[in-house]
Amino acid sequence: MADRYLSFTGTAPGRFLTRRLGLPQPAALRRWSPGSPGFVGGVLHLTAGKSELSGPAFPEFPSPSDAPAAVLLDATGVRDVEGLAEVHAALHPVVRSVDASGRVVVLGAPLSSGDHHQAAAQQALEGFTRSLGKEIGRGRTVNLVRLTDTSAAESTLRFLLSPKSAYVSGQVIEVGQPQEVDVDIDRDLPLAGRTALVTGGARGIGAAVAETLARDGARVVVLDVPGASADAERLAARLGGSSLALDVTAPDAGARIAEALPDCLDVLVHNAGITRDRRLANMPAERWSSVLDVNLASVLRTTDALLETGTLRRGGRIVATASIAGLAGNTGQTNYGASKAGVVGLVRSLAPRAAAEHGVTVNAVAPGFIETKMTAAIPLFIREAGRRMNSLGQGGLPVDVAETTAWLAHPASGAVNGQVVRVCGQSLLGA
Structure with missing residues (x-):
């Protein structure tokens, strides 16, 4: 069923009226299609704290030229309140420049049972990402991924940093140890033979x-x-x-x-x-x-x-x-x-x-x-x-x-x- 309100807010009169009345102003979401499988802009890589990730390097994503289509913030090394200030310092200057229907993905670490300062700082990332997701607007999404090994993260990052995740926001996803895969995976047909x-x-x-x-x-x-x-x-x-x-x-x-x-x-x-x-x-x-x-x-x-x-x-x-x-x-x-x-x-x-x-x-x-x-x-x-x-x-x-x-x-x-x-x-x- 057509969402007439969404269509109306996409017009000039609709934008004016909804802004004056303080009504929601949803943005049309960009989803995957055969002719447009990815974002035009690149991915901006940022770090807060000293990264604690192990394993092979992240999958390669194109670097942004002007307005990034996505931001990937490695906050796995944030272990205290001072480290949280680096999260603010990293994202504050760039968050407005993320393209419409863009992505912000924050990488966190598992909460330490033996270090309550680290656990507090890493748990703080949940409140941060969920709050940012509610204010960022323009069809953009924000998610948190907890992981310890980059070799296990590729499919998750490719999903969250793509138009395929258009309606997934404010989520905390835990990525554990990689599972052995017996065959090479075709990126275009990953389920071939299954x-x-x-x-x-x-x-x-x-x-x-x-x-x-x-x-x-x-x-x-x-x-x-x-x-x-x-x-x-x-x-x-x-x-x-x-x-x-x-x-x-x-x-x-x-x-x-x-x-x-x-x-x-x-x-x-x-x-x-x-x-x-x-x-x-x-x-x-x-x-x-x-x-x-x-x-x-x-x-x-x-x-x-x-x-x-x-x-x-x-x-x-x-x-x-x-x-x-x-x-x-x-x-x-x-x-x-x-x-x-x-x-x-x-x-x-x-x-x-x-x-x-x-x-x-x-x-x-x-x-x-x-x-x-x-x-x-x-x-x-x-x-x-x-x-x-x-x-x-x-x-x-x-x-x-x-x-x-x-x-x-x-x-x-x-x-x-x-x-x-x-x-x-x-x-x-x-x-």
């Missing part, structure tokens, strides 16, 4: 995820309920993949998926989900149980089955779909919020064990207000509030969730594990 299964993939966000993974070279299996089989088949045919008509709540869903994938699976995307909104006092048991069964129980069952049978290969990726409703809560969505918070718990508990025992990473995306048929049906004033209550002042698109999923599915993203990444434009809810 099979990806997307549940609830026939429409909406699921269809965008399937399209994006196919763009990156994956053979995509579009799974959806039998009632959506026609849409799933059409999408799969267009993407050169296949479809699977299956109710994920079936007790044998995991076994049937394994049977349909004799050559195994590399990427499992849990996207299937439903809402049955009503305040708790008015919510019958059926509305509660149906949402929990689709959104959480089926995710648990199929994940367990596909790991236990070895259907999900070593080096595989599990990307589940949470929601900011599970992180911040939402009126009328106790069932939905519980199910999506449960997905977060699954990710945080399973991620270290799945990596150790199966060589598989487990992460989640947590969408905010995304422009879909479901949000288009929301009453006008509530819909407008949902769109504006984030730092970017607009709703996201299904492709924003898809690009984040593709980054987490990337073969070089093995050091990103146990993360829940909000795709919400830095929503003011639960921020």
Whole structure:
């Protein structure tokens, strides 16, 4: 559905009127497209404190000529309050010059359990980046990446410093030790030779995820309920993949998926989900149980089955779909919020064990207000509030969730594990 307010604010009268009335002035976001895959400007590298990074050098990015498209600040060496002054000194002179829809990425270090001065300074970076994200404007984003080894950071930095991360801001992403990759990765087709299964993939966000993974070279299996089989088949045919008509709540869903994938699976995307909104006092048991069964129980069952049978290969990726409703809560969505918070718990508990025992990473995306048929049906004033209550002042698109999923599915993203990444434009809810 078109965002008429965003279109209006892009006109001269719209800019004048919204400025005079103190209304939000969202900027049109620049997203990835085949003809414009990257930013025109370069990346400005800055340092605060003495860098503590190890490993190979950062991936090469072009240097800026005038207005940088992005700023990468290495603050891993900030260990005290004096070091935080260097963060200010580094970014203060340049923050205004970052191009529209540009990026600021701050690199931090893990918090030290034995040095509370370092821990305080590094934790301060979270408040700094989230605050900067709320004031920087013009469609620009700010994120913090905690890491210790540059060799594990390439896929994450390429994502966050690109148009693919247009609706990801105010996030803190932890990057651990690199995971061995057996084959050379084609930068244009990183998922070539890999099979990806997307549940609830026939429409909406699921269809965008399937399209994006196919763009990156994956053979995509579009799974959806039998009632959506026609849409799933059409999408799969267009993407050169296949479809699977299956109710994920079936007790044998995991076994049937394994049977349909004799050559195994590399990427499992849990996207299937439903809402049955009503305040708790008015919510019958059926509305509660149906949402929990689709959104959480089926995710648990199929994940367990596909790991236990070895259907999900070593080096595989599990990307589940949470929601900011599970992180911040939402009126009328106790069932939905519980199910999506449960997905977060699954990710945080399973991620270290799945990596150790199966060589598989487990992460989640947590969408905010995304422009879909479901949000288009929301009453006008509530819909407008949902769109504006984030730092970017607009709703996201299904492709924003898809690009984040593709980054987490990337073969070089093995050091990103146990993360829940909000795709919400830095929503003011639960921020």
